[in-house]
Amino acid sequence: MLTEPRDIGNRLVISRSVDACWGRVEYVSSLEHVQARITLSHNQRGKLAIHLLSPLGTRATLLFPRPNDFSLEGFNDWAFMSTHSWDEDPQGEWTLEIENVAANSRDYGLLSQFTLILWGTGPSVVNPASSDFPRPSNNSCKTFDAQQICIECSPGFSLFLQGCVKLCPPGFTSGPQLLNLSLENWVDLSSVQACLPCHTACLTCSGPGPTDCLSCPPHSHLVLSSCLHQNQVQRKSPSSGGVQREKAPVQPGSGPASASDSDSRDSSSSPLPTVVALLSCAFILAAFAGLFLLLQKRWGRPARSWRTTLPSVYSHSSGIRLGFIAASTHRGKLRSATKGSPLCGAMRT
Incomplete structure (x- = not known):
């Protein structure tokens, strides 16, 4: 180089x-x-x-x-x-x-x-020892050069490895090839039918172009007569309608349905965590309420109620305000009164 x-x-x-x-x-x-x-x-x-x-x-x-x-x-x-x-x-x-x-x-x-x-x-290596390999023959050769090498085949045959074959081997396709034939005083430029190698991306093909693929080598997928490598990532943004990553080939008509199914699954499963959280909270609250009621039923007794009243009276002599405390129980009413202090008194049964 x-x-x-x-x-x-x-x-x-x-x-x-x-x-x-x-x-x-x-x-x-x-x-x-x-x-x-x-x-x-x-x-x-x-x-x-x-x-x-x-x-x-x-x-x-x-x-x-x-x-x-x-x-x-x-x-x-x-x-x-x-x-x-x-x-x-x-x-x-x-x-x-x-x-x-x-x-x-x-x-x-x-x-x-x-x-x-x-x-x-390589996509397909031609192995001459293989039984599937077409044997080139000079029997169908139409034109030889000065070294007796076949340069043109009869109609229906293609030039391959200095011979003629009926069918081109895998990895090759029949097509026109430019022939540069130099003789003594003139040059003949014409085309002959020959086996041309497929494009580098194709395994087998119907023509030499990148969009003429019939099958693809390993790690590639056939999409509209073109082979796309599985690790190729299309760099188009979602706004331009590009696909972010390449997927394996699917059956016709199943691609959009699969995409919509996955979208619907995503949308339907999105509120699931919220529903689970709400149900869990409701269950916990119900459990606490039931436990509280059970404890009240087994151990709870009516609480003693106390009533405290502070009536106001006035002394006739000095106008001093006196307070009285009254207490009651389930046995009977107890009353006590003490002159002077509103919060003190003697209890009597």
């Missing part, structure tokens, strides 16, 4: 577009891990930080700064590995960033090699 050595300086950024071997047997559609093999020289490699940015925007730090690393050797074909881009589609632009976090005027460095190695799985 590097055609000539590059000066690192304070910060070096290199971007390259990769196709992940699309259309070949070693094609990778889903990443497991990625390796960046780097060769560089620097007067103090501990100052360097190396980052790798995937096509989907995942930023992985391959090397952190190490202040105590004063080595002058740099890195010679070192493989820096990252799994941050696991399960991503590797096709697109990858960016390598090398940063000198403590740069000064005396620092110098040179990047001489950068190789990106992708490890992962």
Whole structure:
């Protein structure tokens, strides 16, 4: 990915577009891990930080700064590995960033090699040893080139692996392919029928486009002839009608009903805690009231009633106001009177 050595300086950024071997047997559609093999020289490699940015925007730090690393050797074909881009589609632009976090005027460095190695799985690997694999044959070949390699098949056949097949293998679809035929003094530009690889998101397809999928690889779902990955989250807001997360496919017509059912369940179950709390309070109050009445019935007796009256009389001689206390019980009336003090008296039976 590097055609000539590059000066690192304070910060070096290199971007390259990769196709992940699309259309070949070693094609990778889903990443497991990625390796960046780097060769560089620097007067103090501990100052360097190396980052790798995937096509989907995942930023992985391959090397952190190490202040105590004063080595002058740099890195010679070192493989820096990252799994941050696991399960991503590797096709697109990858960016390598090398940063000198403590740069000064005396620092110098040179990047001489950068190789990106992708490890992962493909949607469908063609296995020639399989019994289901269509055997290409030259019997239906219509045109050969100068090296006797088939470049065009008879009608009803498609070109595949330098031969002709009636049906394309899984992961491929029949379609027109541009043929660049160079002869002695002229170039023939035409199209021939050939087996074209499906789009990276499709397992099987009816055409090479992303909306021509017939089936999807693991961890993906078929939605309107397109394969959507199960960990993709649509970033549309609820106001724009976007779905916040992707759900597993449902039977036609069952999606809205399921959503309305769940909404009705949520709305109906929302007052349940309040009802339970009210019933609990009522039960506790009823229990206390019943216990109180039971205790009153078993142990309660009529309380003695006391009546206190303070009639007013006047002395004829001096007009002094006297008070009398009268007490009564169930045995009879008791009366006491004392001249002078309204709250004192002698009890008599």
